[in-house]
Structure formats: C-alpha cells, structure tokens
Amino acid sequence: EKLQIDLNMLGKWAAENSMVINPAKCKAAGHGEKSKAVCFTRSRVTEPLNYSLRDIVIPEASSCKYLGIILRIDLSWADKVNYTAKEAWRALHFTMRILKKGKCNTRSLAYTSLVRPILEYGAACRDPSRKGQINALDRVQNMTAKFAHHKNDPNRETLTDRRKIACICALFKAYTRERAW
Incomplete structure (x- = not known):
C-alpha cells in the first residue's frame, strides 16, 4: 500500500513538472520483460501485487536486473x-x-x-x-x-x-x- 502511494506521488510529481513516465518502458525486472514489480521475500505471498502507475497496472516478475546484478524474489543468486x-x-x-x-x-x-x-x-x-x-x-x-x-x-x-x-x-x-x- 505504501509503495502504491509512492507511485501515485511519483506520477503526480512528473505531471506537475511536465515530465512523462511511460510505464510500458519501465524496466524494474530482468530477462527483457518490461514494467514489472518485484516483492523480495522468502515467505509465500498469497495476494498478488497490484501496483499501477498512471492507471496502468505493472505486472509481477520473479526477478529484476539492477546495475547488472540480477535480484530474485527468493533472494537466490x-x-x-x-x-x-x-x-x-x-x-x-x-x-x-x-x-x-x-x-x-x-x-x-x-x-x-x-x-x-x-x-x-x-x-x-x-x-x-x-x-x-x-x-x-x-x-x-x-x-x-x-x-x-x-x-x-x-x-x-x-x-x-x-x-x-x-x-x-x-x-x-x-x-x-x-x-x-
């Protein structure tokens, strides 16, 4: 819930500053998939992550690549x-x-x-x-x-x-x- 509030604030800030953030081009996950959200935990997550940016839903992913390091949701390397x-x-x-x-x-x-x-x-x-x-x-x-x-x-x-x-x-x-x- 806090992350969604932050995403909403980011979208609002971008609009106020005449900037456009295109969720379709976001790369928050690896393996060439676009616009993904990743939750890092070893426990089982039963509820899906429903995050959105500018009313576009960001689908879930099992990993993301950040600065050349691939991070998996189960914290495995x-x-x-x-x-x-x-x-x-x-x-x-x-x-x-x-x-x-x-x-x-x-x-x-x-x-x-x-x-x-x-x-x-x-x-x-x-x-x-x-x-x-x-x-x-x-x-x-x-x-x-x-x-x-x-x-x-x-x-x-x-x-x-x-x-x-x-x-x-x-x-x-x-x-x-x-x-x-």
Missing part, C-alpha cells in the same frame, strides 16, 4: 551466477579465438583484463555459497589457466579467495564509512 558464467565463457572464447597463437603473458593479461572483471563484478554482494555455483565460476578460471599456461597452476589465486577479499574490503569500507564503489 542462481540467475546471476548462471548469467555471469555464461558471459565469462563468451568473453573467454572470444579471447581464445583472437589469441590462439599469442604468448602466455598476453593470454594471461587478456584474461585478467577481459574475463576476470566479468567474474568479479558484484562479488562482494553475491558471494555464492552453493558448490555448483562456485564450480560454474571456477570452471572458467580453470579453462583460462589451461589456455594461458597449458597447465593447471596450483599456486594461482582462486576466485573464492578473491571474493572473500572483496567481501572483507567492502565490509571495512562500509564500517569506516568510506565510499566502497
């Missing part, structure tokens, strides 16, 4: 981890095609600058805890090690360790009120 792994594989295969005959240094640098940022984006907030999700992300790094060095390097820093460091740094910055990002 499965969609984000799968999407991240898919994008990282795409970037890795592109790199492998381009640098097929490149030196090990060049291949390693390409991974560090093109693939690893995809794997680490938002890692401080979406650290996966399920083994399958962790393995999906680690498979990309293992394939890169084989591609760049033609072997598995047991001394390399794992993505899990890098995610832990990112979480600790984000917590420290939040604790000291430093801008984390």
Whole structure:
C-alpha cells in the first residue's frame, strides 16, 4: 500500500513538472520483460501485487536486473551466477579465438583484463555459497589457466579467495564509512 502511494506521488510529481513516465518502458525486472514489480521475500505471498502507475497496472516478475546484478524474489543468486558464467565463457572464447597463437603473458593479461572483471563484478554482494555455483565460476578460471599456461597452476589465486577479499574490503569500507564503489 505504501509503495502504491509512492507511485501515485511519483506520477503526480512528473505531471506537475511536465515530465512523462511511460510505464510500458519501465524496466524494474530482468530477462527483457518490461514494467514489472518485484516483492523480495522468502515467505509465500498469497495476494498478488497490484501496483499501477498512471492507471496502468505493472505486472509481477520473479526477478529484476539492477546495475547488472540480477535480484530474485527468493533472494537466490542462481540467475546471476548462471548469467555471469555464461558471459565469462563468451568473453573467454572470444579471447581464445583472437589469441590462439599469442604468448602466455598476453593470454594471461587478456584474461585478467577481459574475463576476470566479468567474474568479479558484484562479488562482494553475491558471494555464492552453493558448490555448483562456485564450480560454474571456477570452471572458467580453470579453462583460462589451461589456455594461458597449458597447465593447471596450483599456486594461482582462486576466485573464492578473491571474493572473500572483496567481501572483507567492502565490509571495512562500509564500517569506516568510506565510499566502497
């Protein structure tokens, strides 16, 4: 009910300032669906969410994408981890095609600058805890090690360790009120 009041106030504010908010073009949910409302809870919601903006009903969705992070209504990271792994594989295969005959240094640098940022984006907030999700992300790094060095390097820093460091740094910055990002 409070959200609907806020939506009404937003519509009124937009009208007063000669602005038009088109609910059909709103993207409050992921997967390419338009104008969706998402309720985040682990409990079962029995009543439907009937929100509207300018008398146009905003349908419900099971997830939304915000700043590149996919948020699901059950607060699971499965969609984000799968999407991240898919994008990282795409970037890795592109790199492998381009640098097929490149030196090990060049291949390693390409991974560090093109693939690893995809794997680490938002890692401080979406650290996966399920083994399958962790393995999906680690498979990309293992394939890169084989591609760049033609072997598995047991001394390399794992993505899990890098995610832990990112979480600790984000917590420290939040604790000291430093801008984390």
